[in-house]
Amino acid sequence: QSTGSSGINAEYGVVTRDVRVARQLHLFRGCFPVYYSEPKDPNMSWMEDVDNRIKFAVKAAGNICALEAGSKIVTVTGWKTGAGSTNTVRTLTVDDKGEIITKYYQK
Secondary structure, X not given: OEEOOOOOEEOEEEEEOOHHHXXXXXXXXXXXEEEOOOOXXXXXXXXXXXXXXXXXXXXXXXXXXXXXXXXXXXXXXXXXXXXXXXXXXXEEXXXXXXXXXXXXXXX
C-alpha cells in the first residue's frame, strides 16, 4: 500500500490482456497487475468489455482480501482502444457481497 500526503492508503489494480505488460507491472511499487485472459468479443460493445474487465479485477482483489464492504475504487478508462482516448473516470463502491455499486462521471 502506498500512503499519500492525505494519509489515504491506495493500491493500483491494472487490468491487461497482455501477459508481458502484466509481468512488467510487478516492477512498479503499489501495482497489482490482473491478467485478463478472455479474448476480445467482436460482438460486445467497448463499454461492456470494460465493465467485464473491471468486475474481473474486483473479484480478483476480493479473492486476495484486498477489498472489503465499503471499499472505494476509481477507474480510469477510455471510450475506445488506443492512446489519447482516456476520458472516463468512475468511482465504484464495493458492497457486502463483493459486487460494485457504480457512480458515473464523464468528462
